[in-house]
Amino acid sequence: MVKIQTVTVGVSGASSIDFTSIPQTYTDLKIVASLRSNRSAALGDTPALKFNGSSANFSNRYIFGQGSGTPTSGADADSGLGTMPGPNATASVFGSLEVYIPNYTSANNKSFSTESVMETNATANYMVMMANLWSQTAAITSISIFSQTSSTILQYSTATLYGIKKA
Amino acid sequence: MPATNTYDAIQSYTLTSATNTVTFGSIPQTYTDLVLILNLGSTPSAQLTRLRFNGDTGTNYSDTKLRGNGTTAYSTRISNDSNATLNEFAYASTTLGKCNIIVNFMNYSNTTTYKTFLFRANNADLGTELGAGLWRSTAAISAIEVSNPGNNFLSGSTFSLYGIKAA
Numbered sequence: 001m002v003k004i005q006t007v008t009v010g011v012s013g014a015s016s017i018d019f020t021s022i023p024q025t026y027t028d029l030k031i032v033a034s035l036r037s038n039r040s041a042a043l044g045d046t047p048a049l050k051f052n053g054s055s056a057n058f059s060n061r062y063i064f065g066q067g068s069g070t071p072t073s074g075a076d077a078d079s080g081l082g083t084m085p086g087p088n089a090t091a092s093v094f095g096s097l098e099v100y101i102p103n104y105t106s107a108n109n110k111s112f113s114t115e116s117v118m119e120t121n122a123t124a125n126y127m128v129m130m131a132n133l134w135s136q137t138a139a140i141t142s143i144s145i146f147s148q149t150s151s152t153i154l155q156y157s158t159a160t161l162y163g164i165k166k167a
Numbered sequence: 168m169p170a171t172n173t174y175d176a177i178q179s180y181t182l183t184s185a186t187n188t189v190t191f192g193s194i195p196q197t198y199t200d201l202v203l204i205l206n207l208g209s210t211p212s213a214q215l216t217r218l219r220f221n222g223d224t225g226t227n228y229s230d231t232k233l234r235g236n237g238t239t240a241y242s243t244r245i246s247n248d249s250n251a252t253l254n255e256f257a258y259a260s261t262t263l264g265k266c267n268i269i270v271n272f273m274n275y276s277n278t279t280t281y282k283t284f285l286f287r288a289n290n291a292d293l294g295t296e297l298g299a300g301l302w303r304s305t306a307a308i309s310a311i312e313v314s315n316p317g318n319n320f321l322s323g324s325t326f327s328l329y330g331i332k333a334a
Contacts, residue, residue, distance in 0.1 A: 002173075027325075061294050061295050062237075063240050071233070074237060075291075100204075100267075100269055102204055102206040109262065109263075129235075129287075129295055130289075132289070132291055133291030166204075166325075166327040167178050167327070
C-alpha cells in the first residue's frame with residue numbers, strides 16, 4: 001500500500017477534499033479520512049463522494065448504530081458515506097472514515113466498502129457500515145469528498161489516498 | 168525517497184473462465200498479517216463464498232456476523248462448521264464488480280494460537296456484512312482456499328493476497 005496523496009484542510013475550511021489525476025497504475029484504492037463539518041446545529045453530518053466529478057449513479061446498503069437501541073439497516077440511491085461530527089458534537093472530535101475500492105481501473109461497475117464512525121463520549125454516537133456501488137464502467141481518475149448537506153469541511157480534517165498493487 | 172510499500176503483493180488471480188475454487192498455496196511465512204481482497208461475480212447468483220485453511224475439512228470453523236440487507240439488521244453466528252462463510256446476504260451477483268470482500272488475518276504464521284480473522288462483505292444490491300471468524304488450529308496458515316460450493320465464480324473475478332510486515 002503506497003501513499004498517493006494527503007490533503008489537510010486549512011483554516012478557511014473546504015467545500016471538498018479532492019484527489020485528481022489519480023495514477024492508473026494500482027489495482028485498488030484506499031481512503032482514510034478524519035473529518036468534521038460545520039453543518040448548522042447538528043450532531044452529525046454525512047460525508048459523500050464524487051467519482052470523476054459526479055455524484056450520480058451511486059447506491060448503497062448500510063447498517064447504522066448509535067450506541068443504544070437496535071441497529072438499523074437501510075438503503076439509499078446516493079453517494080453518502082455514513083457519518084462525521086457536526087458542531088453539536090463534542091469539541092475537538094473528528095470522525096474516522098475508511099473507503100476501500102477494489103479494481104478501480106476496471107471496465108466493470110465499481111463496488112466498494114465503507115466504514116465511518118464518530119465516538120464523542122456522549123450518549124449518541126454514530127457508526128455506519130456500508131456496501132457501496134458506483135454503476136459506471138469508467139476507470140476512477142478523480143475522487144472528491146464533500147458534505148452531503150453542502151456544509152463546510154472544517155480545518156484539521158484530513159484525507160489520505162493510498163494505492164495497492166496486486167502481484 | 169519513494170514511498171514504502173506496506174502491502175506486499177503475494178499472489179493474485181484473475182479468472183479466465185468460470186471456476187469453483189481458487190487456492191493460495193505456499194503462502195510465505197515471513198509476514199505478520201495477511202489481507203485478502205476479492206471482487207466477485209457468480210453463476211448462478213446469490214451463492215456463498217467460503218474459506219478453508221491448509222485443506223482442513225474438519226468442523227473447526229466458526230464465525231459471528233453483523234448483517235444488514237437494507238431493511239433489517241441481524242447478528243448471527245455459525246459454530247463447528249467445516250468452512251468459514253464470508254457472506255450470507257452480500258452474495259456475488261451474476262454481474263461482475265458488484266460484490267467485494269475484504270479479509271484481514273492477524274498473526275497468521277504463529278504456531279501457538281488459534282487463528283482469527285475479520286471480514287467485510289459487500290453487495291450494494293443485497294447487503295453488507297461484518298464478521299469475526301475463528302479457525303481452531305494452532306497451525307500457521309500456509310494455504311487459503313476460496314470456494315463457491317456447487318457453483319462457479321465468474322470469469323473476470325479477482326482474488327488478491329497481500330502480506331503486511333510488523334516493524
